[in-house]
Amino acid sequence: MAEDVALQEQDETDLYEHIRIVADKGQALLRVDKFLMNRVENTSRNRIQNAIETESVRVNDRPVKASYKVKPLDVITMVLPDPPRDTEVYPENISLEIIYEDDDVLLVDKEAGMVVHPGYNNYTGTLVNALTYHLNLLPTLPGNTGRPGLVHRIDKDTSGLLVIAKNEWAMTHLAKQFFEHTIERRYVALVWGDIAEDGTVTGYIGRDLKDRRIMSVYDDPEKGKWSVTHYQVLERLGYVTLIECQLETGRTHQIRAHLKSIGHPLFGDTGYGGDKILKGTVFNKYKQFVDNCFQLLPRQALHAKSLGFQHPKTQENLYFEVPIPEDFRLVLEKWRSYASGKELNT
Structure with missing residues (x-):
């Protein structure tokens, strides 16, 4: 990789920052927008106003208006896109x-x-x-x-x-x-192995200790960031399974690392070991079949199929879905043929 x-x-x-400020004991009463202008670097009044209007500014865990007066020991938090x-x-x-x-x-x-x-x-x-x-x-x-x-x-x-x-x-x-984590995101994934039932993978995701190019899942909160992926079986195809993954969090390589951690790496995933034959027979015809699949899909079998969110202006709940691309579809059809006993007999 x-x-x-x-x-x-x-x-x-990493695309946005979470700012947390505790007001001093001697803090004089001051409008929260002016307070933030004084305390947050590399920002503008307009950005702060936008954050307040979208309830991205909270005092003591409650959204406030720009006119709110900051008091001693108030805890002010704000979510902003990262500074330029x-x-x-x-x-x-x-x-x-x-x-x-x-x-x-x-x-x-x-x-x-x-x-x-x-x-x-x-x-x-x-x-x-x-x-x-x-x-x-x-x-x-x-x-x-x-x-x-x-x-x-x-x-x-x-x-x-x-x-x-x-x-x-x-x-x-x-x-x-x-x-x-109010965005709805679903992915379609083809993974190695027969997944018995639907489930959830959790853990702290951080850089792998031996290979910094990939991520690993840890039990120790000091080694990574908390992550949650739910998965549902869509179709069992012999030595591989088609699943749908729903993200609660958005960590680096989350689905790829999670699925590897439970012994079902993504089909064709070079970084996480899915580009080798992990399940199946020893027959040369089967090996050739899998190699043909790798050539058709020279990447991990992962597709972000749907996205749902609240529109920033209209507040309407929007939902979009797109079909899997041609390379993914062709490999899926080959595995369906293989699972039905047709592929290796042709």
Whole structure:
């Protein structure tokens, strides 16, 4: 696995910051918006106002209005898109599969192989380069950290849905939803082995101690961030199983690491051991069959099929779903034929 992929596909929580301030014992009564302007660096009054209006500012765990007067020992928390960095993004005329667009949000069905944002060894050809070309106002937004409009991401070799914020209000509102885990996300995955029943994987995800390019699941909270993935069996196909995964959290490589930790790595996942024959017979015909599948799908069998969220402006609950791409579909059909006894007899 190339180092750049592991480094740039960071935890979604890295896209925004959680600020926590405890007011001093001698704090004089002061409006919360002015208090935050005085205490938070690299921000603007407009960003703070947006955060307050989207209930991303809380005092003692309750949302407040801008006129609230901060008192001694109040605990003030705020969720904001990450502060801007000096990162130049070059626009590129790259075609995008746009599923939905209005004045505030854009939904894209990302193809496998496209890196989401520029990073080490991937400064061109990314989704962000394409967005910068198609939506040339995005790079000027504060808080985009060189990743205009992004409030979440998926791995380079994962296909599927991403929502893009087209203005600062939408970015703040969507960031809050991701931070509070109210976004509905479902993935389709083909995994090695026969999964007996539906289940949930939990644990603390952090960098693997032996290979920093991948993630591991730990029992120790000091070694990673808490993560939760629910999975449901869709179809059993002999030595592989088609499942649906629903995320509660959005950690780096979460599904990939979770499924490996329970002994069912994603089919074709180079980084997590799924690119080898892990289940099946010793017959050469079977080996050739699996190799053919690997050639048809030279990536992990993971697709972000659906996304549901509350629209930043209208407050309407939106839900979108896209079908699995052709490479995934072809491999799935081959395994269906194999499971029915037809594939190896042709």
